[in-house]
Amino acid sequence: MEAIQLRIKEQYSNLEYLNSFGAIFNNEIILHKYRNSNPIPLDSVLKIKFLKKRKLVVNYVFLFFAVAGAISLYKLQYPELITNVIGCASVFLLFLLSFFLKNHEYKVLLVTNNYQVNYIVVEKYLKEDAKIIFQKIQKKINKQKKQI
Structure with missing residues (x-):
């Protein structure tokens, strides 16, 4: 160069x-x-x-999926503990990604x-x-x- x-x-x-x-x-x-x-x-x-x-489009998509996952976890109420733990962890991860991804x-x-x-x-x-x-x-x- x-x-x-x-x-x-x-x-x-x-x-x-x-x-x-x-x-x-x-x-x-x-x-x-x-x-x-x-x-x-x-x-x-x-x-x-x-x-x-x-650009906030990706952040809004992750936030939408986090809210949709939280609502589905609340409405469906799985009896198995492992399913609830994995669901809550994935919702929490999506929620964090929606705020910290730049x-x-x-x-x-x-x-x-x-x-x-x-x-x-x-x-x-x-x-x-x-x-x-x-x-x-x-x-x-x-x-x-x-x-x-």
């Missing part, structure tokens, strides 16, 4: 930063996962923000000068690279705002 980065830096002298999610040049950015890697001029970007949102979705909010809002979906394996590149882009945008 570093050999590729060095080769690209030699070809493009105005390249400031490069990682697996995108590249920052002097006056534009290229995001590999967004609109076929077309360059985005930095002058047209008002704000860029990294968003982390928790599944996140990562997006980047990109606002342009004409107030067009774009969301860029970030895969989990690219989230660290995306965080780094968007912090650098935000610093560059803030510097441009201070100069104006």
Whole structure:
């Protein structure tokens, strides 16, 4: 990866930063996962923000099965002790999973000068690279705002 980065830096002298999610040049950015890697001029970007949102669908499914299992255990009342113990343990496990299982979705909010809002979906394996590149882009945008 570093050999590729060095080769690209030699070809493009105005390249400031490069990682697996995108590249920052002097006056534009290229995001590999967004609109076929077309360059985005930095002058047209008002704000860029990294968003982390928790997806709760899996949690709701586990909670539903835990409640359904608890209701069925209460209504059916099995005479065997081992069946009740296994049922209560599985309901308790489903209940714990519904609260402690975490599944996140990562997006980047990109606002342009004409107030067009774009969301860029970030895969989990690219989230660290995306965080780094968007912090650098935000610093560059803030510097441009201070100069104006």
